[in-house]
Amino acid sequence: MRKRIVAGNWKMNTSQSEGIELVKSVIEKSIAVPKAIELVIIPPFTHLNEIVKYAKGTSLNVGAQNCAEWSKGAYTGEVSASMIKSVGATYVIIGHSERREYFKEDNRLLFRKIKEALSNDLIPIYCCGEKLDERESGKYFDVVEQQISESLFELSHEQMQKIVIAYEPVWAIGTGKNATSQQAQDMHAFIRATIAKKFSKEIADNVSILYGGSCKPSNAEEIFARPDVDGGLIGGASLVADDFIAIAQSF
Numbered sequence: 001m002r003k004r005i006v007a008g009n010w011k012m013n014t015s016q017s018e019g020i021e022l023v024k025s026v027i028e029k030s031i032a033v034p035k036a037i038e039l040v041i042i043p044p045f046t047h048l049n050e051i052v053k054y055a056k057g058t059s060l061n062v063g064a065q066n067c068a069e070w071s072k073g074a075y076t077g078e079v080s081a082s083m084i085k086s087v088g089a090t091y092v093i094i095g096h097s098e099r100r101e102y103f104k105e106d107n108r109l110l111f112r113k114i115k116e117a118l119s120n121d122l123i124p125i126y127c128c129g130e131k132l133d134e135r136e137s138g139k140y141f142d143v144v145e146q147q148i149s150e151s152l153f154e155l156s157h158e159q160m161q162k163i164v165i166a167y168e169p170v171w172a173i174g175t176g177k178n179a180t181s182q183q184a185q186d187m188h189a190f191i192r193a194t195i196a197k198k199f200s201k202e203i204a205d206n207v208s209i210l211y212g213g214s215c216k217p218s219n220a221e222e223i224f225a226r227p228d229v230d231g232g233l234i235g236g237a238s239l240v241a242d243d244f245i246a247i248a249q250s251f
């Protein structure tokens with residue numbers, strides 16, 4: 001059975017002390033979440049080491065929001081996958097739309113980052129999703145297919161089994177306007193079929209595909225009820241412990 005995951009991307013929010021208070025609150029409330037749901041906290045880099053310490057011995061997993069495409073060297077300001085691994089984090093987001101948009105990260109660069117993450121034993125959460133004009137012009141399946149094929153199709157079968165995918169329509173991120181559960185289901189099923197065609201049905205059936213984009217307690221239940229939706233990548237609502245936990249309880 002596929003893993004069901006609810007991951008909170010804090011983006012560039014919280015001071016370290018605010019982050020610690022937030023994670024303590026999430027840990028305290030997480031006892032209300034069934035063990036079968038995997039919770040992941042994804043704070044800014046500066047908080048990773050400390051948050052991992054708080055998460056130790058709890059059911060919480062910790063991830064980073066990005067990693068470098070290189071393993072080490074003279075790349076001022078970059079953080080490598082091995083550094084992330086060395087503080088005890090286990091996940092890394094690759095290809096968030098904000099990285100694609102503001103830092104011009106493209107599918108081929110993201111492929112290199114995914115390989116770097118995998119060779120350091122991190123689980124990549126690979127983000128894909130169309131922009132508003134691509135949704136409106138009806139090109140959304142083509143856009144997502146290209147994001148999947150250019151970043152994932154050169155992985156081995158074994159590597160592909162370690163990938164988590166997040167479908168995040170850009171028009172839904174931080175806008176308060178979520179995709180309908182039908183729009184999410186249609187795209188998740190399409191992504192799964194695309195993976196099945198290239199790799200195998202078994203691999204596709206086992207890949208967790210999360211939905212992201214204005215997911216909140218009021219809409220999570222309907223979205224998570226869809227058969228190809230295996231959880232959520234949560235932005236704004238993950239900064240409020242009660243909301244994050246309520247979303248995780250929505251399965």
Ligand code: PEP
Binds near residue numbers: 168172176214
């Ligand atoms: C995100 O940034 O991954 C995200 C889904 O943000 P929000 O939940 O705030 O739309």
